[in-house]
Amino acid sequence: MLELALHVLDIGENAIRAGATHLDIDIREDMASDMVSIDIVDNGSGMDPVLRSRALDPFFTTKPDRRIGLGLSLLAQSAEAAGGTVHITEAASGGTRVTATFRLHHPDRQPIGDLGGVIAMLLSRSSMLDIRLSYTGINSSFVFDSAKLRTELGGLWIEHPAVLTYIRDSIRAGIDRASVHTT
Ligand SMILES: Nc1ncnc2c1ncn2[C@@H]1O[C@H](COP(=O)(O)OP(=O)(O)O)[C@@H](O)[C@H]1O
Ligand SMILES: [Mg+2]
Incomplete structure (x- = not known):
């Protein structure tokens, strides 16, 4: 897998398969600990x-x-190759929590990739799903919240292609502003 975003896609698909209606995604780049x-x-x-x-x-x-199910084991492999770890625990809701860490400047650390495209794709997969993404980069941070966007859209569906394109592009722009570019 070439991008961290594709791991997020796999974890999101696992969650959809487990009947999740809400995904909380928190991504942080931290210079002090040199970890993402x-x-x-x-x-x-x-x-x-x-x-x-x-x-x-x-x-x-x-x-x-x-x-065979390669998703989470591939994630563990990617994390370990970049000096990090993966932990799977039970969420307070009874759902699942997956935490992966990577050394920010490790030469084998995969780039974030097209997280905007992945979030839009997950939202298009299930009309029952809401996603809250909180992204804290080296330069700035932003939050995307599909539930909030739904109320702002009024009658327009979140699955509308124009809305998905807007979501994809605004997350891409947010990451461009927020993120450190190492690869
Ligand atoms: N978020 C989740 N909630 C419930 N079960 C999960 C979740 N993620 C993974 N699983 C379980 O772990 C198994 C392995 O997941 P994964 O490594 O992604 O392989 P695959 O999705 O191809 O089965 C899944 O088949 C599923 O039973
Ligand atoms: Mg999977």
Whole structure:
């Protein structure tokens, strides 16, 4: 996987499959610790402790049509290759929390990538889903909140192509302003 955003896509798809209606995504770049952290909390059905302990195993999936599930194990591989870690815990809602860290300036740390495109894609996948993204970069920070946008849109659907394009482009612009560009 070439971009951190594609890991976010996979975690988001896992959450949708677990019936989540809300995703809280918190991304922070921190110069002092030289780390970038991605923290994603969903309110889906959650994992029992046995499932959680096996979730990073590349040969484990609960998808009926497949025998391997590479998503979370690939994330762990990417994090470890960049001097970081992955933790999967139970969220307060009973859902799942995935926290991944990466060394910000590690040569093998993947770039953030097209997070705007990924958020727009996840919102288009499920009309039941809301996403709150909080992005704290080296230069500035911003918040995107689809629930807030829904009320501002009035009658317009969030799945409308023009709205999804607006979401994608405004998140891209926010990250451009906020983020350190190392790769
Ligand atoms: N957010 C989540 N909520 C509930 N279960 C999850 C979540 N994320 C992952 N899982 C469980 O962990 C398994 C492994 O996930 P993953 O590594 O992404 O592989 P895959 O999605 O291909 O099955 C999934 O099949 C699912 O059972
Ligand atoms: Mg997956």
